[in-house]
Each structure stands twice: as C-alpha cells, then as structure tokens.
Amino acid sequence: MFGERYFATREQLSQVMRGIAGLALETAADLGGSLPLEEIENGLGPPFLFIVCGEVNAGKSTLLNGLFGHDLCPVSALPETDRVICYQHGNPARDLEISPLHEEHHRPHGFLRDFLLIDTPGTNSPVPNHQETTARFLPAADLILFVFPVTNPWGASTWNFISELAPEHLQQAVFIIQQADLREPVDISVIRGHMADLSMKRIGRIPPIFAVSGKLACEAKRATPSAGELLKASGYPELESFITQNVCESPRRNLAIETWRSQAAAALRAVEDHVEKQSHALNRHGYFLDTIEREIDDIRERFVVRLPHHLAEVAEVFETEAVWISKRLRRRLGVIPSFFRLFVGDRTGPAIEAIFAERLQAAVEAVAEKDSVEVVEFCRTHWNELGERVKEAMAVDLGSAAPLDTTLTAAKTQFVQRLGRAARQGIGNLKVRNQLDKDLRRRNLALKSFAFMTLLLTTAGATCGALGIPWLPLIFCSLAALFLIGGVLTAWVTRRSIIAEFQSRLLDTCGGFASTLRSDYEEALRIVFRDYASSLNAVRTHLVNEKQAIEPRLKRWQELFLTLKAIEQDL
Numbered sequence: 001m002f003g004e005r006y007f008a009t010r011e012q013l014s015q016v017m018r019g020i021a022g023l024a025l026e027t028a029a030d031l032g033g034s035l036p037l038e039e040i041e042n043g044l045g046p047p048f049l050f051i052v053c054g055e056v057n058a059g060k061s062t063l064l065n066g067l068f069g070h071d072l073c074p075v076s077a078l079p080e081t082d083r084v085i086c087y088q089h090g091n092p093a094r095d096l097e098i099s100p101l102h103e104e105h106h107r108p109h110g111f112l113r114d115f116l117l118i119d120t121p122g123t124n125s126p127v128p129n130h131q132e133t134t135a136r137f138l139p140a141a142d143l144i145l146f147v148f149p150v151t152n153p154w155g156a157s158t159w160n161f162i163s164e165l166a167p168e169h170l171q172q173a174v175f176i177i178q179q180a181d182l183r184e185p186v187d188i189s190v191i192r193g194h195m196a197d198l199s200m201k202r203i204g205r206i207p208p209i210f211a212v213s214g215k216l217a218c219e220a221k222r223a224t225p226s227a228g229e230l231l232k233a234s235g236y237p238e239l240e241s242f243i244t245q246n247v248c249e250s251p252r253r254n255l256a257i258e259t260w261r262s263q264a265a266a267a268l269r270a271v272e273d274h275v276e277k278q279s280h281a282l283n284r285h286g287y288f289l290d291t292i293e294r295e296i297d298d299i300r301e302r303f304v305v306r307l308p309h310h311l312a313e314v315a316e317v318f319e320t321e322a323v324w325i326s327k328r329l330r331r332r333l334g335v336i337p338s339f340f341r342l343f344v345g346d347r348t349g350p351a352i353e354a355i356f357a358e359r360l361q362a363a364v365e366a367v368a369e370k371d372s373v374e375v376v377e378f379c380r381t382h383w384n385e386l387g388e389r390v391k392e393a394m395a396v397d398l399g400s401a402a403p404l405d406t407t408l409t410a411a412k413t414q415f416v417q418r419l420g421r422a423a424r425q426g427i428g429n430l431k432v433r434n435q436l437d438k439d440l441r442r443r444n445l446a447l448k449s450f451a452f453m454t455l456l457l458t459t460a461g462a463t464c465g466a467l468g469i470p471w472l473p474l475i476f477c478s479l480a481a482l483f484l485i486g487g488v489l490t491a492w493v494t495r496r497s498i499i500a501e502f503q504s505r506l507l508d509t510c511g512g513f514a515s516t517l518r519s520d521y522e523e524a525l526r527i528v529f530r531d532y533a534s535s536l537n538a539v540r541t542h543l544v545n546e547k548q549a550i551e552p553r554l555k556r557w558q559e560l561f562l563t564l565k566a567i568e569q570d571l
Contacts, residue, residue: 003247
C-alpha cells in the first residue's frame with residue numbers, strides 16, 4: 001500500500017499517544033488538554049483524499065481499481081459515473097445519497113481507512129453543475145488525478161476545468177495518460193511532450209505526467225501470484241512510487257504529525273513530572289511512617305524507663321504475700337496438725353509453694369492489669385492524635401478505632417497473662433521451698449522420735465498394768481508424758497524458727513523476684529507496642545502497593561519515551 005512508512009509512523013504515534021493518555025489516567029496526571037484525545041480516538045488525521053477527474057470513459061474508474069487492486073468502481077463501455085461518488089470505509093457496505101449530485105459509497109476495504117477516493121462524472125458529462133460539486137472537495141485534496149485517454153489527450157472540457165483551478169490546487173494536480181497499452185512507447189513519449197507544452201501554455205507549470213494502463217494493472221494484481229512484468233508494463237510502479245512519495249513527504253501531513261508528536265512529548269513530560277511528584281510524595285510518606293514507628297518505639301522506651309517504679313510495686317506485693325504465706329505456714333505447723341501429718345504424710349512444702357505462687361500470680365496480674373490499662377489508654381489517645389497527622393501528611397484516613405480496640409484488648413490480655421505466668425515461674429526459680437523442705441524433714445524426724453517414744457512407753461506401761469506389775473506402769477506413763485511434753489515443746493520451738501527463717505528467706509529474695517520479671521515486663525511491653533504499631537500495617541501496605549505501582553509506570557513511561565524518540569528521528 002502507498003505510504004506504508006507514513007502510516008506506520010502515524011499508527012505508532014497514535015499508539016504512543018493512547019499509551020500516554022492511559023498512563024495519565026492511571027496516574028491521575030492532568031494533561032491540561034495537551035493531547036488531542038478526540039483525534040486519537042478517530043485516528044490521527046483524516047484519510048488522504050484523492051480526486052479523479054477526466055472526460056467520460058477516460059478510464060477514471062479503471063485507474064482507481066488498478067491502483068488499489070479491487071473492483072471498487074464499476075467499469076463499462078458506457079458512462080457509469082453520473083454523479084460525484086465518494087468511496088470511504090464502512091461496514092456493512094452501503095450507498096448513501098447525500099444530494100442528487102453526490103453519493104457516499106461505504107465499503108469494508110482496509111485501504112479506505114487511509115484513503116478517501118472521489119470518482120467524478122466526466123468533465124464533458126451532460127450532468128449539470130457536477131463540476132461545482134467536485135470543486136467543493138478540491139481544497140482538502142491531497143492529489144487531483146486528471147485522467148486523459150491516450151486516444152484524445154487534448155479534450156477541451158478537461159483542460160478548461162484545469163485552467164480554472166486556483167494556483168494552490170494546481171500544486172496537487174497529476175496528469176495521467178490512461179490506456180497507454182494502446183500506443184507504442186515512442187507515441188507515448190511524444191504525447192507526454194505535447195501535454196507538457198500545453199500545460200505550460202494553459203497553467204504556467206508542468207504537473208507530474210504518468211502514462212499507465214489500468215487494464216494491465218488490474219490483470220496483474222488479480223493474478224496469483226501477481227504478474228510482476230505485466231504490472232511493470234502497466235506503468236503503475238512509477239505512479240505508485242510517486243503517490244507513496246507524496247503521502248510520505250506531504251508537508252501538511254508531516255507538519256500535523258510533528259505537531260502531534262510535540263503534543264505527545266509535552267504530555268509525556270507532564271506525566272513524568274506527575275509521576276516524579278508521586279514518587280517523591282511516596283518517599284516522604286515512607287519517611288513519615290518510619291518517624292511514626294520510631295515515635296512508638298520511643299513511647300515504649302518511656303514506659304520501660306518507668307519500669308523500676310512498677311517493679312517496686314511488684315516487690316511490695318511480694319512482701320505482702322510473703323508475710324501472708326508465713327502466717328499460713330504458722331497455722332499449718334501447729335502442734336496437733338504437725339503430729340497428725342506424721343501419720344498421714346506431710347506435703348506442707350508443695351502446698352505452701354502452690355498457694356504462694358497462685359496468690360502471687362493473682363497479685364502480679366492485678367498490678368499488670370493496672371499498668372496495661374494505662375498503656376492501652378495512652379495508645380488510644382496517641383492513635384486519635386496520629387489519625388489527624390496521617391490524614392494531613394498522607395491524605396489517608398486511618399478509619400474507625402474499632403479494629404484498634406480489638407487489637408489493644410488482645411494485647412492487654414496477653415500482657416497480663418505473660419506477667420502472671422512469669423510470676424509463677426519466678427517462684428519456682430527462686431527455690432524457696434528447698435530449705436523449707438529440709439527444715440520440715442528435720443522437724444518431722446524429731447517429732448517422730450518423740451511420738452515413737454511416747455507411744456512405746458505408753459504401750460509398755462499399759463502392758464505392765466495389765467500384768468499387775470506394781471510401779472512400772474506409773475514409771476512408764478510418766479516417762480511417756482515427759483516425751484510427749486518434749487515433742488510439744490520441740491514442735492512449738494521449731495515452728496517459730498522455721499517460720500522466721502522461711503519469711504526471712506522470702507523477704508531476702510523479694511528484690512531478686514522483681515528483677516526476674518524485668519525481662520518479661522519489657523518483652524510484654526514490646527509486644528503491646530508491636531501490636532499497636534501493626535495497626536499502621538494497612539497504611540504501610542497502601543504505601544508499598546503505591547510504590548510497586550510506580551515501577552511499572554516508570555517502565556511504561558520509558559518505553560513511550562524511547563518510542564517517541566524513535567518517531568522523532570524518523571521524522
């Protein structure tokens with residue numbers, strides 16, 4: 001097809017402009033009307049307009065059929081064209097009467113997307129006013145093909161029509177000597193010379209003159225494969241080469257393409273500026289979020305700095321519980337319960353430790369609950385203030401506080417449970433029960449000895465009494481009473497010493513116990529603030545998605561830029 005390079009460049013530019021428009025829409029860049037969007041949708045530039053003029057039966061329709069290789073125009077020995085017919089692209093094929101002298105024929109041929117063809121009645125046609133209808137199309141014409149039959153290239157009607165053309169229309173005029181196969185090459189050369197002389201006399205310039213045979217061209221292009229020698233003999237290659245040159249080098253068309261290219265370049269720069277602004281804004285937003293996260297870390301550190309105060313509360317709780325458990329141990333080490341457990345087994349150590357651990361866990365959890373409420377309330381207050389800052393800095397709404405409340409409630413529960421478990425584990429790590437178990441074993445051993453001797457002597461006295469032996473029952477019972485009193489005194493004295501030593505050991509480990517909770521306290525605080533900071537994940541995800549979206553946009557921008565540069569170099 002004629003002018004493939006021009007049409008390829010135009011289509012490539014059209015695709016680039018569509019790509020720029022799409023990228024601008026995607027990035028919300030304001031092009032300020034720098035792209036002719038309507039022209040992009042309709043195709044850049046109107047089709048090339050070819051007007052074919054000449055006498056009746058000069059071969060105008062055959063010329064067009066030969067040029068495009070289709071039976072576009074009806075051909076007959078009798079005049080076929082009695083009105084101005086405009087051939088243009090359309091599907092389905094249809095004929096529309098615009099006026100009594102003007103018809104539009106829509107055909108689904110691909111070449112009609114780029115070429116608008118106007119076939120006219122003969123210049124000597126009896127149809128009235130047809131030349132005035134033809135003249136209305138002349139200002140927009142890219143080529144005006146004047147067809148002269150080789151049998152009579154001097155037809156007055158055609159030359160008179162040419163003589164009346166404005167100088168600017170003559171710039172697009174081309175003379176076609178049709179049916180050249182009916183004459184010898186020497187005759188054709190003479191005819192061309194005469195036509196050149198006549199042109200100088202009538203219009204003062206010599207338009208391009210081509211001698212062709214539309215009949216041979218149609219036969220050649222219908223052949224499969226096309227007959228190259230026959231096409232060459234038709235004279236069409238020279239004409240087609242001229243048309244291609246005219247299409248590709250049309251100053252008006254190339255100026256339009258350069259204008260569109262400049263508009264596309266300006267629009268692409270606007271998109272680039274907008275994308276760069278978006279990129280810089282996203283970098284600022286990322287820095288802003290990093291600042292917020294560091295701010296949350298600083299808040300956590302402020303709570304950690306206050307940790308000694310909270311640990312002092314834990315130490316006070318430990319002291320209180322140590323005194324209480326000592327009192328509980330005192331009751332458990334009473335004389336009667338102590339002697340009773342000699343026979344049923346003594347589990348005083350594990351029981352005291354379990355009770356102490358349970359009460360201490362509950363007490364530590366109460367302190368942790370108080371601290372967690374303070375931390376959570378601080379986070380809620382900070383979140384409300386943070387929402388305004390995020391909206392101002394990033395134009396992002398943090399949304400409802402309900403998800404944050406759920407997160408903080410779960411974090412508070414985890415905070416309390418972690419410190420409670422740490423408190424119970426801390427009791428086991430202090431091993432305060434070990435010495436108590438040793439003391440209780442020594443005490444129970446002594447009490448067992450006294451109880452054994454008491455029972456043994458009582459049994460001996462009872463036996464002697466049963467046998468009627470005088471004085472021995474009294475002696476044995478007296479000795480049993482002495483051992484019983486000794487056991488009671490031992491139980492009372494050892495209870496005091498064991499309780500005093502147990503309480504002293506507990507109080508001595510008070511500071512150590514509070515210290516064992518420090519790492520757990522810090523870790524629990526870290527988890528609370530980690531969960532709080534995770535509430536910003538939606539904003540962070542939004543930022544990451546935007547950054548990821550920027551990369552392919554920049555890549556597409558670069559591809560459009562390189563394509564536009566290639567088009568500029570081609571132009």
